[in-house]
Amino acid sequence: MSATSVTSGRAARAGRLGGMGRWVAGNGRLILAFIILAVLLAIYIERVPQFGAREQRSVVNQGLALTTTGFGQTVVVLTGGIDLSVGSMVGLTNSVASRITDSESTSRVWLAGIACLAIGAAGGLINGVIVAYGRLQPIIVTLATSSVFSGIALYVRPTPGGAFPFEATQFWTGSMEFRQLPRGMLWLATLVVLWLVFRRTRLATRIIAIGSSEGAAFMSGVNVARTKVAAYTISGMAAGAAGFYLTAQTGNGNALSGVDYTLNSIAAVVLGGASLAGGVGTFMGTIAGSYTIALIPRVLFFYDVSQFYQQLLQGLVLLGSVGLGAIGVLRTRNRLDKV
Amino acid sequence: MPLLSATGIDKRFGGVVALHAADFSCEAGEIHALLGENGAGKSTMIKVLCGVQHPDAGTITCDGAPAPYADPAGAVAAGIVPVFQELSLVPHLTVAQNLVLGREPRNRFGLLDQRRMRRDAAALFAQLGFEGIDPGAEVRHLPLADRQLVEIAKAISRDPRVLILDEATSALNRREVERVFSVIRQLRDQGTAVIFISHRMDEVQELCDRATIFRDGETVGTVVIGETPPGEIVRMMVGRPLQDIFPPRNVDTRPSRPLLEVQHLSWESALRDVSLTVHAGEIVGLSGLEGQGQAELLFALFGVYAGVHGSITLDGAPVGRSGPGAAMHAGLALVPEDRKTQGLVLPMSVRDNVIMATIPDHSRSGFIPPAAERQSSLSMRDRMAIKTASVDAPVRFLSGGNQQKVVIAKWLLTDAKVYLLSDPTRGIDVGAKLEIYQLMRELTAAGKGILFFSTDLTEIVGLCDRALVMYEGSIVRELSGPDLTDANLVEAAVGLTDGGTR
Numbered sequence: 001m002s003a004t005s006v007t008s009g010r011a012a013r014a015g016r017l018g019g020m021g022r023w024v025a026g027n028g029r030l031i032l033a034f035i036i037l038a039v040l041l042a043i044y045i046e047r048v049p050q051f052g053a054r055e056q057r058s059v060v061n062q063g064l065a066l067t068t069t070g071f072g073q074t075v076v077v078l079t080g081g082i083d084l085s086v087g088s089m090v091g092l093t094n095s096v097a098s099r100i101t102d103s104e105s106t107s108r109v110w111l112a113g114i115a116c117l118a119i120g121a122a123g124g125l126i127n128g129v130i131v132a133y134g135r136l137q138p139i140i141v142t143l144a145t146s147s148v149f150s151g152i153a154l155y156v157r158p159t160p161g162g163a164f165p166f167e168a169t170q171f172w173t174g175s176m177e178f179r180q181l182p183r184g185m186l187w188l189a190t191l192v193v194l195w196l197v198f199r200r201t202r203l204a205t206r207i208i209a210i211g212s213s214e215g216a217a218f219m220s221g222v223n224v225a226r227t228k229v230a231a232y233t234i235s236g237m238a239a240g241a242a243g244f245y246l247t248a249q250t251g252n253g254n255a256l257s258g259v260d261y262t263l264n265s266i267a268a269v270v271l272g273g274a275s276l277a278g279g280v281g282t283f284m285g286t287i288a289g290s291y292t293i294a295l296i297p298r299v300l301f302f303y304d305v306s307q308f309y310q311q312l313l314q315g316l317v318l319l320g321s322v323g324l325g326a327i328g329v330l331r332t333r334n335r336l337d338k339v
Numbered sequence: 340m341p342l343l344s345a346t347g348i349d350k351r352f353g354g355v356v357a358l359h360a361a362d363f364s365c366e367a368g369e370i371h372a373l374l375g376e377n378g379a380g381k382s383t384m385i386k387v388l389c390g391v392q393h394p395d396a397g398t399i400t401c402d403g404a405p406a407p408y409a410d411p412a413g414a415v416a417a418g419i420v421p422v423f424q425e426l427s428l429v430p431h432l433t434v435a436q437n438l439v440l441g442r443e444p445r446n447r448f449g450l451l452d453q454r455r456m457r458r459d460a461a462a463l464f465a466q467l468g469f470e471g472i473d474p475g476a477e478v479r480h481l482p483l484a485d486r487q488l489v490e491i492a493k494a495i496s497r498d499p500r501v502l503i504l505d506e507a508t509s510a511l512n513r514r515e516v517e518r519v520f521s522v523i524r525q526l527r528d529q530g531t532a533v534i535f536i537s538h539r540m541d542e543v544q545e546l547c548d549r550a551t552i553f554r555d556g557e558t559v560g561t562v563v564i565g566e567t568p569p570g571e572i573v574r575m576m577v578g579r580p581l582q583d584i585f586p587p588r589n590v591d592t593r594p595s596r597p598l599l600e601v602q603h604l605s606w607e608s609a610l611r612d613v614s615l616t617v618h619a620g621e622i623v624g625l626s627g628l629e630g631q632g633q634a635e636l637l638f639a640l641f642g643v644y645a646g647v648h649g650s651i652t653l654d655g656a657p658v659g660r661s662g663p664g665a666a667m668h669a670g671l672a673l674v675p676e677d678r679k680t681q682g683l684v685l686p687m688s689v690r691d692n693v694i695m696a697t698i699p700d701h702s703r704s705g706f707i708p709p710a711a712e713r714q715s716s717l718s719m720r721d722r723m724a725i726k727t728a729s730v731d732a733p734v735r736f737l738s739g740g741n742q743q744k745v746v747i748a749k750w751l752l753t754d755a756k757v758y759l760l761s762d763p764t765r766g767i768d769v770g771a772k773l774e775i776y777q778l779m780r781e782l783t784a785a786g787k788g789i790l791f792f793s794t795d796l797t798e799i800v801g802l803c804d805r806a807l808v809m810y811e812g813s814i815v816r817e818l819s820g821p822d823l824t825d826a827n828l829v830e831a832a833v834g835l836t837d838g839g840t841r
Contacts (some may be wrong), residue, residue: 189791201451202445205432205436205440205443205451206441208429208431213428213429213430214431216428217429217440217441219421219423220429220440220441221411221412221415221441222436232474269753278429279429281433333606334644335642335643336643336681
């Protein structure tokens, strides 16, 4: 009860602002994420000798697989959960896709794409069922399935290899006719539209409801277990899509290709303003977070900083962003709320 | 034939019996009160009726058909709609989204029909007369009173045959309560059964047709309001005359030296210019409606809040403001309202919880000798008569009353001068209550001071030497001696008497 009376002050302040002001006040972390991305992008464009079609393509493509993985991670984090298996799922689907495709047949590319989505959905479904019906902690369930997925990936593709038709790679990662813009932007736009539609489904409302207050959602007749299963399934499917894209991008398969995606996708979601406690977050923020993470090594390269410092800088950006976002907490007058 | 009926309901939680062979039934077109002390089994009965808890034994029928609902959704589908004490709204969704959660309207593309959601919400509020609530606002931005109104509106929007209101009006002001009451009467006249739970006897007298009284998990009886005198109803709730409950007052009640002195204390909008004194050997009560700043006052004194203005001294020395550690060092102890999250570390043992506030006293060069820890916890277990299989058992396995005794034991070890008690007997059994009352007398006999917030008026009257009534963050009245009565407390609490201007 005391916590309520404390927040009412903030609510009153927000109430005095207009609609726009209220949006800004409520989305500080999201705005911050885009400011950080804009600054990095500006530095990069200023440094790079020529920001032509090739550079644009390479920047967009580099962040796309992470953004796709982040889509699913956002959905799971909104429920208040976490998915540590996405990286392994990227590696597994990448391995499977590289087994299906060869350097010639474009029809097999479509088969590989469908296989990646199906395997991703199946893996996510397993995660969801164990989390929701087994009532186990998502962090340990997905850590365990992550090992399983990696194991299967190594069985499917013990050593890196495989091939992908060059024309298909051109199609998925090349430039469009229109002003030679990267086709990756089309995929990015597709993801944004998917998100905007998703946000307006019953499922999305219920996912936020669960993350915000699982008890209240349950008492309102929301099927909590089924909603969680759906969230993890979406996450697995998104990781499968990312695995397919990675195959198109690299032209081969590698069981360990997804290792970085797990923690990077969580970092991207948090950079984008989501709360790991659930209920708060948006894919728009995750896009900004993913591209921030993807740009850091490129910027470092042009500053002649060793790639070894990439992790260090990425960590500092994450700490800085989360720290800035938490400044509001310092103003909280109830010390109990800060703990 | 009753509309909804429960017979012979048994429900246990671990070793605690919440309901034993309890009966309840209500008819269509009546407002039926559930009465009883905290922990008497009212809430458990409600939860059993609407599918949140499953009874260990007994039958439930609705319209003569068996009605054991598997979950709240099943009960809601059958027309049994509860509004709970713990708010069941989702903070990060809007008011309109909350109203339709679980059965959201969709447009022809299968997506949420946002426009219809808002329109329906606005129409519902207009129909109920709940003005000034923005359907597009996120629930976490609403004040508590508005949240309760939204909660009630949400329940009514589900066309209930049985509407259950569990303390659903506790945060509302008089005008809002009137509004809700007229809506409830309208529903009754249309044939809805309304089950009403409130601690305010005046509300029950004003609104309800019949009442069923619970005590210690059993049904005492059902009475018609207006035919049974209120005193008789209270006797049925309590089970014994008042004077037997509270231990006799200490012989020497003449207050000695002042211990805790508070002057012009203010914090945000919750506390306004509060001044008070607690003398050695005195129990000072904090009363008033719920949520008028009583719990906040105790938190402010104990250093939980930053930005508190005013002066706090204990035994003449200023109390540090940097946090609970400083307040503790000065000689204050706080038994918080919410023992499960603020009073105890539930998975840890009784032993660990008992020494939690005195770890430095128990440790030697960074280690805690098991013998010292064990000795303290065993002596506290015996002194407080804590019922536990072992002091090594996790505290979450204890009953509510015994958990509260562990919280109090923790502070007894600190040898504080003034104890701040925030509704310490809420939801615990009668036996444990009596022991806590006895302990409060012992502490004051030993020269300690107690500042005691209770939502139970009989406790304030039966235990306190003086009572301070709070209203909207200020102390509006002080009552002592023969003036300290239920009636005067209620009168002062609603802000109608001198000083209680809005």
